[in-house]
Amino acid sequence: MIGTADTAEPILVVEGLKKSFALRRPTLDVLMRRPVKTLRAVDGVSLSVARGETLGVVGESGCGKSTLARCLVRLYEPDAGSVRFGGQDALALSGDDRRAYNRRVQMVFQDPYGSLNPRISVGDALGEALSVHRIVPSGEIAARVGALLDLVHLPRDAASRYPHEFSGGQRQRIGIARALAVEPSVIIADEPVSALDVSVQAQIVNLFLELQERLGLALLFITHDLRLVRHISHRVAVMYLGRVVETGATEALFNAPRHPYTRALMSAVPQVAVGLRSQREAVRGELPSPVAPPPGCPFHPRCPIAEPRCREIVPALDPRGGAWEVACHLAGDVASAPARAAVSA
Ligand SMILES: Nc1ncnc2c1ncn2[C@@H]1O[C@H](COP(=O)(O)OP(=O)(O)OP(=O)(O)O)[C@@H](O)[C@H]1O
Numbered sequence: 001m002i003g004t005a006d007t008a009e010p011i012l013v014v015e016g017l018k019k020s021f022a023l024r025r026p027t028l029d030v031l032m033r034r035p036v037k038t039l040r041a042v043d044g045v046s047l048s049v050a051r052g053e054t055l056g057v058v059g060e061s062g063c064g065k066s067t068l069a070r071c072l073v074r075l076y077e078p079d080a081g082s083v084r085f086g087g088q089d090a091l092a093l094s095g096d097d098r099r100a101y102n103r104r105v106q107m108v109f110q111d112p113y114g115s116l117n118p119r120i121s122v123g124d125a126l127g128e129a130l131s132v133h134r135i136v137p138s139g140e141i142a143a144r145v146g147a148l149l150d151l152v153h154l155p156r157d158a159a160s161r162y163p164h165e166f167s168g169g170q171r172q173r174i175g176i177a178r179a180l181a182v183e184p185s186v187i188i189a190d191e192p193v194s195a196l197d198v199s200v201q202a203q204i205v206n207l208f209l210e211l212q213e214r215l216g217l218a219l220l221f222i223t224h225d226l227r228l229v230r231h232i233s234h235r236v237a238v239m240y241l242g243r244v245v246e247t248g249a250t251e252a253l254f255n256a257p258r259h260p261y262t263r264a265l266m267s268a269v270p271q272v273a274v275g276l277r278s279q280r281e282a283v284r285g286e287l288p289s290p291v292a293p294p295p296g297c298p299f300h301p302r303c304p305i306a307e308p309r310c311r312e313i314v315p316a317l318d319p320r321g322g323a324w325e326v327a328c329h330l331a332g333d334v335a336s337a338p339a340r341a342a343v344s345a
């Protein structure tokens, strides 16, 4: 990753964000008047991202990455916590201010097939985004659509074609152009390359890097691929069971992870050459259910160095010097131990 955004002011600051889902009760539970169960998808996430910075968010499947993304673009209403955008309380915005936030914080979805309307031409889809938010006068829309296609390296004649006429990689370029049409400050990209062929993933990743540098975007890049996150991010946030358990500058975190979960993931496979899905067995035991998360530290049932207090006291995400934060009672002790100590036998 070239460059760093260490000194930039955060544009998006998230603190203690929570989002639960009420689960549908089986008929018997309804008849027996058993209480509704809730699933804690996001359970107190704190993180920040600065202008010109890429924050990589990694975590196993089901740890709450997409729910977090949807809360940040206001597709879901969070239950608790705060989101500050450019100093404003983003969760309290309404009317024009809320529309301005929706414009400034854009999402790029994992599935470039599902996120485009098959009956609307690419030019109309981009033009619609431009006119809804009154980005340019109507007479200038065609020219701006052309400029957006240039930006994502698609030919200008793409404007008159329909989504089914494009490959997966090209459709993701269209998705990115649509997000950029409204001149956002923050892009939240939720696994934007994982549905694509391996051969085109690198092209889309490079496009993100190019656009981010060129436009000075704050980019929150969600992925389960550790190698990719290392390549693309200035900083990394590692999520486990709805929380951020460690965050820090990418190279420092990869070279000396301090949370036992991060250490287990990263030490299990030399050179961190594969993604989390194939590393899952590197961490002992099953991922606990977010319907009944463990008390205390959520990682304690799987942690090889858990102490009695870990079963009772939730470790806070504490700064350990500079911007590095770890949610572990023993992070200081772990830091000096060999990484292998955190991996299950
Ligand atoms: N709309 C919903 N209703 C009920 N439960 C949900 C809903 N959306 C997500 N969940 C649950 O919330 C938890 C977090 O899901 P989420 O999709 O945010 O995880 P993720 O980290 O994005 O996973 P993946 O890597 O597989 O995309 C999971 O247990 C999931 O089953």
Ligand code: SF4
Pocket: 259, 260, 261, 297, 298, 299, 300, 301, 303, 304, 305, 306, 307, 310, 315, 327, 328, 329, 330, 331
């Ligand atoms: S707080 Fe305890 S259980 Fe949790 S990661 Fe640290 S040592 Fe392990």
Ligand SMILES: [Mg+2]
Pocket: 065, 066, 067, 190, 191
């Ligand atoms: Mg997801």
